[in-house]
Amino acid sequence: MATVIGAHNFAALKAVYERPSLRWILQPRMQLTFSGRRMNLQSKSSDEVEGSPWDNKGLLQSQELYRYVLETSVYPREPEPLKEIRAITANLPDFYMGTTPDSGQLIAMLLNLLNAKNTIELGVFTGYSLLLTALTIPDDGKILAIDSNLESYELGLPVIRKAGVEHKINFKHSPALPVLDKLLEDDKNRGSFDFAFVDADKTNYGNYHERLMKLMKIGGLIVYDNTLWYGTLAMPEESVHKLMRSERSYLLEFNKFLAADTRIQISQVSLGDGMTICRRLF
Numbered sequence: 001m002a003t004v005i006g007a008h009n010f011a012a013l014k015a016v017y018e019r020p021s022l023r024w025i026l027q028p029r030m031q032l033t034f035s036g037r038r039m040n041l042q043s044k045s046s047d048e049v050e051g052s053p054w055d056n057k058g059l060l061q062s063q064e065l066y067r068y069v070l071e072t073s074v075y076p077r078e079p080e081p082l083k084e085i086r087a088i089t090a091n092l093p094d095f096y097m098g099t100t101p102d103s104g105q106l107i108a109m110l111l112n113l114l115n116a117k118n119t120i121e122l123g124v125f126t127g128y129s130l131l132l133t134a135l136t137i138p139d140d141g142k143i144l145a146i147d148s149n150l151e152s153y154e155l156g157l158p159v160i161r162k163a164g165v166e167h168k169i170n171f172k173h174s175p176a177l178p179v180l181d182k183l184l185e186d187d188k189n190r191g192s193f194d195f196a197f198v199d200a201d202k203t204n205y206g207n208y209h210e211r212l213m214k215l216m217k218i219g220g221l222i223v224y225d226n227t228l229w230y231g232t233l234a235m236p237e238e239s240v241h242k243l244m245r246s247e248r249s250y251l252l253e254f255n256k257f258l259a260a261d262t263r264i265q266i267s268q269v270s271l272g273d274g275m276t277i278c279r280r281l282f
């Protein structure tokens with residue numbers, strides 16, 4: 001696959017892709033070469049692929065099986081605006097951060113089962129999970145969406161507007177923790193949320209959990225994303241790339257903590273990069 005990139009983006013993109021850390025992430029699955037303004041992205045066949053924690057967005061052991069799942073059950077039902085967000089995100093250096101569409105399908109089902117109307121999202125990026133939520137909840141539903149980065153949100157915003165669901169979204173450009181603390185100052189926010197999707201900085205998940213447990217309705221769901229951290233949780237630390245170690249050790253503790261938290265029912269699912277679904281029991 002060859003992609004021609006505008007002059008405006010090209011130098012920046014080339015610099016990013018040539019960074020040794022990213023090269024390491026991309027190389028297990030893709031061969032990237034540059035010629036003129038053309039970037040050639042060549043997928044390697046699976047027998048050329050060497051094992052690496054970041055070589056596959058999903059946790060399935062075969063890329064072919066993952067592709068099968070996407071092509072059979074996911075892409076045919078994925079709403080057009082979500083495909084657009086994915087297309088925009090695919091060109092970014094941080095493309096791998098977007099929620100995978102198979103995880104999205106489960107999130108939509110959970111929202112429908114709950115009849116969720118009042119939701120909160122920590123970590124929006126270009127808005128895949130946000131738009132998915134906005135498309136799923138009723139017309140008078142609300143999403144409080146928080147991200148410390150405005151630029152990535154603005155990349156997806158035209159698609160959200162075109163889809164006619166912006167009125168459901170209250171975007172806060174801020175780190176998540178102070179927004180949660182502020183909400184807790186007003187008693188009427190306690191026990192008021194049906195659904196939370198947590199996908200911001202992983203090493204704050206424990207802090208988010210304590211606050212969200214007060215903000216959720218009894219019976220409401222908190223979904224934590226990336227709880228299996230590219231599969232590194234089951235690898236010895238020395239075989240894990242150093243960029244991934246602090247989250248790895250944090251999540252090892254956090255997953256144990258959730259498993260022991262009697263206030264919630266949990267289900268660890270291995271879609272995407274692992275999601276833990278928590279239901280507030282009391």
Ligand code: SAH
Pocket residue numbers: 097098099122123124125126127128129130146147148149152174175176177199200201
């Ligand atoms: N849910 C998104 C992916 C989120 S990626 C999707 O479906 O595409 C993680 C996001 O968390 C990034 O956009 C980053 O800016 C944001 N983030 C990181 N630390 C944060 C913090 N402390 N508070 C709020 N957002 C944060």
Ligand code: CA
Pocket residue numbers: 097098099199225226
């Ligand atoms: Ca994520």
